[in-house]
Structure formats: C-alpha cells, structure tokens
Amino acid sequence: MAKQDANIIVIGAGVIGLSCALALQRAGFRVQVLDRTGVAAEASQGNAGAFAFTEVEPLATPGIMRKAPRWLLDPLGPLSLPLGYAVQFAPWMLRFWRASWRDRYEQSTRAQTSLMQLSKSCLEELIASIQAEEMIRREGQLQLYEGEADFNANQESLKLKQAQGIEVQILKGADAIASIQPGLSERFTHAAYTPAWMNVCNPASWVERLAQHFQEAGGEITIATVNAIQPESASVTLNTDQGTQTASKVILACGAWSRTLAQSIGDRLPLDTERGYNTTLPAGAFDLKTHLTFPAHGFVVSRIDEGVRVGGAVEFGGLQRPPNYKRAQTLLNKAKRFLPGLNTADGVQWMGFRPSMPDSLPVISHASQSDRVIYCFGHGHLGLTQSAGSAQLVKDLVLGEASSIDRAPFSAKRFH
Ligand SMILES: Cc1cc2nc3c(=O)[nH]c(=O)nc-3n(C[C@H](O)[C@H](O)[C@H](O)COP(=O)(O)OP(=O)(O)OC[C@H]3O[C@@H](n4cnc5c(N)ncnc54)[C@H](O)[C@@H]3O)c2cc1C
Incomplete structure (x- = not known):
C-alpha cells in the first residue's frame, strides 16, 4: 500500500487511539481519528497516571x-x-x-514482559520526540x-x-x-x-498533548459515533452518525466499547x-x-x-x-x-x-476476516503503560512488517 494513497481512520481518541494515530502519521500515512465524544473522554482521562512497566x-x-x-x-x-x-x-x-493455570499464566507473563519492554523503549522515544519530559x-x-x-x-x-x-x-x-x-x-x-x-503528571493532559502533536502535523480529529464497520476488498466503509466514511485501513481502538464493533465483523471476543x-x-x-x-x-x-x-x-x-x-x-x-x-x-x-480481557493481554491484531481492520483494545489496567508499544505493533501490522516481539499472544484468534 503506497502511503501517500492510503488514508487510515482510527476509531477512538483515548490514549490507545491517539498513540496509534501519531505513530501512523509519523510513518507517513494520512490519518483521521473519530470519537463519539472527543479526546480522552473515557478511561484515559481519569486513571492513576502510572507507566507501570514493572507490572x-x-x-x-x-x-x-x-x-x-x-x-x-x-x-x-x-x-x-x-x-x-x-x-x-x-x-x-x-x-x-x-x-x-500455571501454563497459561507463564505464557501471559512472558507476553506481558515483552510488551512492557517494547512500550518502555517506545515511550522514551516518544517523550524525547515531543519534548514532554x-x-x-x-x-x-x-x-x-x-x-x-x-x-x-x-x-x-x-x-x-x-x-x-x-x-x-x-x-x-x-x-x-x-x-x-x-x-x-x-x-x-x-x-x-x-x-x-x-x-505522568496528568493522564488527560498526556493524551491532549498527543492530540496536539497529531493535529499540528495535519491530523484530523472528528466527533462521530461509529455504528458499523464494513470491510470490503479494496477499502473499509464506516457508518457513523455523521454519514459514511471510507478508509484504506481502520484501527479499532474504542477501549471497553470495542466488543460490539468487532463482533459485527465476525470476532466474538471476551x-x-x-x-x-x-x-x-x-x-x-x-x-x-x-x-x-x-x-x-x-x-x-x-x-x-x-x-x-x-x-x-x-x-x-x-x-x-x-x-x-x-x-x-x-x-x-x-x-x-x-x-x-x-x-x-x-x-x-x-x-x-x-x-x-480475561488473560490480561490486549488484542493487537488484524480482524480475523479482514486485514484492513486492525484491533487495538483490551489493555485492562495497563492501557496508558502499554500505549506506545501497542502503537508500534499497530504500525508494524499496517506496514506488513515483522515486529521486534512475538505478536501471536495478542491475536484476536487466540480465543477461537
Ligand atoms: C481507576 C483506573 C485507574 C487506572 N490506572 C491506570 C494506570 O495508572 N496506568 C495504566 O496504564 N492504566 C491505567 N488504567 C487503565 C487505562 O485507563 C485504560 O487501559 C486505558 O485508558 C484504555 O485506553 P483506550 O484508549 O483503549 O480506551 P478509552 O480511554 O476508554 O477510549 C475509548 C474511546 O473510544 C470512544 N468510543 C467508544 N465507542 C465509540 C464509537 N462507537 N464510535 C466512536 N468513538 C467511540 C470513546 O468515546 C473513548 O474516547 C486505569 C483505569 C482505571 C479505570
């Protein structure tokens, strides 16, 4: 996919959606964010503000x-x-x-550790690049x-x-x-x-800072509720309360509200x-x-x-x-x-x-039935902590590149 021809829509303007939006914009894509309320309207607004890399x-x-x-x-x-x-x-x-159970617990710990390490190094790069120390x-x-x-x-x-x-x-x-x-x-x-x-000094201010950088670089944040996602062979159509939108790829990052939209395209996720x-x-x-x-x-x-x-x-x-x-x-x-x-x-x-999610691991993967839809949700207690690493994995998925950590534990298919 040529970056200049591709437009990507991120659904959700929480810390996960905006981290993904910024990472994709910096990779050269045209990116728009849709949110039914606005920036940091839900969990990302009032959390404890911890980058809990040790957890x-x-x-x-x-x-x-x-x-x-x-x-x-x-x-x-x-x-x-x-x-x-x-x-x-x-x-x-x-x-x-x-x-x-011990076997699953050990698998999840390994996956969690790898995402934490990735997130810490991506966050340090982000802090330096947006001068947010x-x-x-x-x-x-x-x-x-x-x-x-x-x-x-x-x-x-x-x-x-x-x-x-x-x-x-x-x-x-x-x-x-x-x-x-x-x-x-x-x-x-x-x-x-x-x-x-x-x-972070204030989790809501952090997301607003990401939004500010995204918008200053030409990114658009639009208030719209997405009611349905329709993946097709060459694009994805979104039905919203503001009309229909079309994108080359869509990132679903609606936090706790992601389940119904994922289910509508064939993924029943817990x-x-x-x-x-x-x-x-x-x-x-x-x-x-x-x-x-x-x-x-x-x-x-x-x-x-x-x-x-x-x-x-x-x-x-x-x-x-x-x-x-x-x-x-x-x-x-x-x-x-x-x-x-x-x-x-x-x-x-x-x-x-x-x-x-019941195994404490987020879902960061293609939708089962379309490579044009990428999931990034389910971060539980650790969404702020894992935001920068999750955005890196989403960018790798969009670019079709390998990641520096194993993505399999975060697949939507792990529950099939
Ligand atoms: C009390 C508490 C303390 C926490 N403390 C920490 C902490 O210290 N460190 C940490 O790492 N994590 C912490 N967390 C967890 C963290 O807040 C979440 O994991 C993280 O905010 C999830 O981010 P998100 O972007 O996925 O979801 P959200 O921030 O919930 O964003 C989802 C967005 O999607 C939008 N949306 C939903 N449906 C639609 C739709 N149909 N169309 C358009 N937009 C839609 C919503 O308006 C919202 O803006 C805490 C959570 C709580 C509740």
Missing part, C-alpha cells in the same frame, strides 16, 4: 480463584460483582480461571505490606519481577519505608520499592469491563514522594498535577449500570487511615471503564 504479572495468577470469593463477600471491597451481572459475566470468569515523574513506586505474613504472601510476585531483570528494593521497618515516603501509618512494616516505575473508582484531591492534600500501592486493598495513591488521586478497585458491572461512588469513598476512608496526614476535603470522584 508484568497477569491478574489471573495461580490460586487467585481461591482468594477471589473472600474479596467478593465485602460489598464495598476491592472486588465486586453485582448479582444481576453474574450470569452474563460467567463466560469471562471461566476464561479468567483458565488463564490462571516535564510531564513525566520518575519517582518509582512503593508497594506496602502489613506484617511479615502479608509480605511473604507477595514473595512470588516480587521474585518474578526480579527474574525479569526488574530492580526491586526490599525495605523493612518504619524508618526504611519513611526514607522513601514519610507519613505512612506504622501498620506497614515491609515494602518493595521499584525505581523503574514512572508516572472483552468486558472492570470498572474502577477514584477521588482526586486538590493541591496540598498530601506530600506524596512516590506512587503508593496497597496490594491487599486493591488501590493506589498517585500525584496528579499538584494534587493527589486515590483509587482503584474492580467492579464487574458492565457498561450500563450507574456508578456506585460509595466505592470511591471507601477507598478514600482507607487512604486516610493509611496516610493519617491526608486532607480528604474537596475531592472529585470519578469512575472509569477498564477494557479487560
């Missing part, structure tokens, strides 16, 4: 199915599944269970444990990181922990510090959503030195601009149910116990839809 372990770990029922018993706990959604959700859960915080991440037993329960995960060459510093005792982050409750006796973790909650506190709420993670409680605390964002949790409830902001409040109450000096006044609550 190579899939969520479906061996033994998780024994722990999960305990978490589900607490209606405002870190994991929830409304009864009314349980039947609809069962097939996803079955696949999640299968993904937690001032938007990046290189302050690492501190995972906190309450007592020896809690710490020991996480040993396998820490060892796995070290085995992948990730630097993990183990801290024991309040003084050692305070040398990285003062002001934590003394209930935390052990911690693991991963210096390679990075954060994409669901893990809804997450947070509260953003204004400047001065807490003197945060690093990104804090509380693994036993399923939430994190990160700096967003000059404020602090407290959030996490996983709620399986689909795309239609209204948010239950008691979850955000529960996390904030816990954060106050863990960081006694946290000022919880004047917070803004938010809920976002993580686009999640």
Whole structure:
C-alpha cells in the first residue's frame, strides 16, 4: 500500500487511539481519528497516571480463584460483582480461571514482559520526540505490606519481577519505608520499592498533548459515533452518525466499547469491563514522594498535577449500570487511615471503564476476516503503560512488517 494513497481512520481518541494515530502519521500515512465524544473522554482521562512497566504479572495468577470469593463477600471491597451481572459475566470468569493455570499464566507473563519492554523503549522515544519530559515523574513506586505474613504472601510476585531483570528494593521497618515516603501509618512494616516505575503528571493532559502533536502535523480529529464497520476488498466503509466514511485501513481502538464493533465483523471476543473508582484531591492534600500501592486493598495513591488521586478497585458491572461512588469513598476512608496526614476535603470522584480481557493481554491484531481492520483494545489496567508499544505493533501490522516481539499472544484468534 503506497502511503501517500492510503488514508487510515482510527476509531477512538483515548490514549490507545491517539498513540496509534501519531505513530501512523509519523510513518507517513494520512490519518483521521473519530470519537463519539472527543479526546480522552473515557478511561484515559481519569486513571492513576502510572507507566507501570514493572507490572508484568497477569491478574489471573495461580490460586487467585481461591482468594477471589473472600474479596467478593465485602460489598464495598476491592472486588465486586453485582448479582444481576453474574450470569452474563460467567463466560469471562471461566476464561479468567483458565488463564490462571500455571501454563497459561507463564505464557501471559512472558507476553506481558515483552510488551512492557517494547512500550518502555517506545515511550522514551516518544517523550524525547515531543519534548514532554516535564510531564513525566520518575519517582518509582512503593508497594506496602502489613506484617511479615502479608509480605511473604507477595514473595512470588516480587521474585518474578526480579527474574525479569526488574530492580526491586526490599525495605523493612518504619524508618526504611519513611526514607522513601514519610507519613505512612506504622501498620506497614515491609515494602518493595521499584525505581523503574514512572508516572505522568496528568493522564488527560498526556493524551491532549498527543492530540496536539497529531493535529499540528495535519491530523484530523472528528466527533462521530461509529455504528458499523464494513470491510470490503479494496477499502473499509464506516457508518457513523455523521454519514459514511471510507478508509484504506481502520484501527479499532474504542477501549471497553470495542466488543460490539468487532463482533459485527465476525470476532466474538471476551472483552468486558472492570470498572474502577477514584477521588482526586486538590493541591496540598498530601506530600506524596512516590506512587503508593496497597496490594491487599486493591488501590493506589498517585500525584496528579499538584494534587493527589486515590483509587482503584474492580467492579464487574458492565457498561450500563450507574456508578456506585460509595466505592470511591471507601477507598478514600482507607487512604486516610493509611496516610493519617491526608486532607480528604474537596475531592472529585470519578469512575472509569477498564477494557479487560480475561488473560490480561490486549488484542493487537488484524480482524480475523479482514486485514484492513486492525484491533487495538483490551489493555485492562495497563492501557496508558502499554500505549506506545501497542502503537508500534499497530504500525508494524499496517506496514506488513515483522515486529521486534512475538505478536501471536495478542491475536484476536487466540480465543477461537
Ligand atoms: C481507576 C483506573 C485507574 C487506572 N490506572 C491506570 C494506570 O495508572 N496506568 C495504566 O496504564 N492504566 C491505567 N488504567 C487503565 C487505562 O485507563 C485504560 O487501559 C486505558 O485508558 C484504555 O485506553 P483506550 O484508549 O483503549 O480506551 P478509552 O480511554 O476508554 O477510549 C475509548 C474511546 O473510544 C470512544 N468510543 C467508544 N465507542 C465509540 C464509537 N462507537 N464510535 C466512536 N468513538 C467511540 C470513546 O468515546 C473513548 O474516547 C486505569 C483505569 C482505571 C479505570
């Protein structure tokens, strides 16, 4: 395909869509982005802002199915599944269970590690090329444990990181922990510090920055809802609420909303959503030195601009149910116990839809029935982190080139 004759439409202006759009534009293609709302309208807007390159372990770990029922018993706990959604959700859960078997877990860890390494190197190139270093915080991440037993329960995960060459510093005792982050409750006796973790000052500003570069180089972002994709032999037609559009190739990057469009062209994929909650506190709420993670409680605390964002949790409830902001409040109450000096006044609550696959791996591949449609969605908890690497793989697919990592684990066909 001659680049000058090819026009590419990216559906979705989240961090994934815009990262793909910029990468393709820089490869010489004419690119247009369509979004029903605008730039960073959904999950990419309010996430925790972490480039969590050290998180190579899939969520479906061996033994998780024994722990999960305990978490589900607490209606405002870190994991929830409304009864009314349980039947609809069962097939996803079955696949999640299968993904937690040792063989699949090890495969997914290898794939995740390769995508993380690619994403980190692509992100560093991107930061340099758009001169965005001032938007990046290189302050690492501190995972906190309450007592020896809690710490020991996480040993396998820490060892796995070290085995992948990730630097993990183990801290024991309040003084050692305070040398990285003062002001934590003394209930935390052990911690693991991963210096390679990075954060962006604000995830919405990051996507807006990508959009700005894309538009300054001639890219177009149009508000339109795509209702149907029709691949043909020489082009792809999109039916939108603004009329029909035709492209040489289409990138489907609609996050948690990608499933119906993929299904309409023959791919029934187990994409669901893990809804997450947070509260953003204004400047001065807490003197945060690093990104804090509380693994036993399923939430994190990160700096967003000059404020602090407290959030996490996983709620399986689909795309239609209204948010239950008691979850955000529960996390904030816990954060106050863990960081006694946290000022919880004047917070803004938010809920976002993580686009999640049961094996924690995104779908980055051609549609099964047309090479003219390329999928890039399903990044779950790690879409910001994996955005630059995913865009590189999409560019390779469009150019018909080999990639520097194995793309097979990300194929849409893995669920056939
Ligand atoms: C609480 C929380 C914390 C998180 N923290 C982190 C973190 O620290 N680090 C990290 O890496 N990830 C994190 N994530 C995950 C991350 O936010 C997502 O993986 C990522 O934002 C997904 O990006 P996306 O572009 O695929 O989807 P989205 O950002 O959801 O974008 C999808 C876009 O598609 C558009 N769209 C949908 N349907 C249509 C249609 N039919 N036509 C046109 N447009 C359409 C939507 O308007 C939207 O703009 C977090 C998520 C949550 C909820």
